[in-house]
Amino acid sequence: xxxxxxxxxxxxxxxxxxxxxxxxxxxxxxxxxxxxxxxxxxxxxxxxxxxxxxxxxxxxxxxxxxxxxxxxxxxxxxxxxxxxxxxxxxxxxxxxxxxxxxxxxxxxxxxx
Amino acid sequence: xxxxxxxxxxxxxxxxxxxxxxxxxxxxxxxxxxxxxxxxxxxxxxxxxxxxxxxxxxxxxxxxxxxxxxxxxxxxxxxxxxxxxxxxxxxxxxxxxxxxxxxxxxxxxxxxxx
Numbered sequence: 001x002x003x004x005x006x007x008x009x010x011x012x013x014x015x016x017x018x019x020x021x022x023x024x025x026x027x028x029x030x031x032x033x034x035x036x037x038x039x040x041x042x043x044x045x046x047x048x049x050x051x052x053x054x055x056x057x058x059x060x061x062x063x064x065x066x067x068x069x070x071x072x073x074x075x076x077x078x079x080x081x082x083x084x085x086x087x088x089x090x091x092x093x094x095x096x097x098x099x100x101x102x103x104x105x106x107x108x109x110x111x112x
Numbered sequence: 113x114x115x116x117x118x119x120x121x122x123x124x125x126x127x128x129x130x131x132x133x134x135x136x137x138x139x140x141x142x143x144x145x146x147x148x149x150x151x152x153x154x155x156x157x158x159x160x161x162x163x164x165x166x167x168x169x170x171x172x173x174x175x176x177x178x179x180x181x182x183x184x185x186x187x188x189x190x191x192x193x194x195x196x197x198x199x200x201x202x203x204x205x206x207x208x209x210x211x212x213x214x215x216x217x218x219x220x221x222x223x224x225x226x
Contacts, residue, residue, distance in 0.1 A: 004154075036217075043116075043202055043217040044155070089154050097168050098206065098213035099145060102154030 002027045006090050006103035013110050019077040021106045023064075023090035026071065031092040033057075033066050033073040034100070038087045047075075047088070085110045114139065116205050116218035124224045125193050133188040133221045137205030143167075144186040145215060146178060149200040161186050190223075198225045 007022040025031065032051045036044040048057035053068035062077045073090060090103040117136045125131050137144050143162045147155035157170035161180035180186045184205075190197055200222050204215040 043219040045217070046214065097143070097160055097162070098215065099157045099160055099168055099170070100155070100215065101157070104152070104154045
């Protein structure tokens with residue numbers, strides 16, 4: 001079956017530091033890949049997505065590249081802000097009706 | 113444009129009871145999916161409704177059932193509640209665009225079973 005593995009958190013960074021959150025997946029076929037963000041007390045917001053190999057998704061300074069050869073979709077940001085503190089979820093959808101399979105989430109804490 | 117709304121926000125129930133959670137999709141969306149998010153875990157897919165029918169189901173027991181109404185809103189029902197059903201229940205709505213779906217999530221209902 002499908003599965004998503006993320007690096008465990010929390011990831012603790014100082015403001016303006018470089019961020020990488022690793023994500024690898026297992027899926028049959030050619031899934032679409034997503035990063036969602038969850039702020040405290042809120043639901044999930046789509047951060048970015050990529051639908052085929054070598055696609056790069058980007059939004060709000062975050063980016064991730066769909067790497068089919070390494071089955072990975074690592075999230076990166078060049079300079080994090082305190083407001084980026086949240087839980088980040090990597091997810092895949094293997095087509096059909098686009099139901100999502102999520103990783104366990106990685107908490108990011110950014111200090112001033 | 114209102115996004116996905118869910119009610120209630122919080123709920124406390126006792127083991128063995130039944131609960132109903134409600135979801136109104138984003139305007140223009142015809143598909144509703146439900147997810148369970150246990151504390152410290154990622155969301156897990158429960159089921160998806162389209163045209164008032166359950167179209168796809170995840171690995172959840174029959175105690176979990178749902179309904180979709182003609183206006184596309186949806187309910188999630190859980191019978192014979194267990195302590196392990198305590199979780200954040202997320203509703204997501206979507207519609208088919210350019211051959212794919214993009215899911216928009218509501219804020220969730222926090223269910224506590226005591």
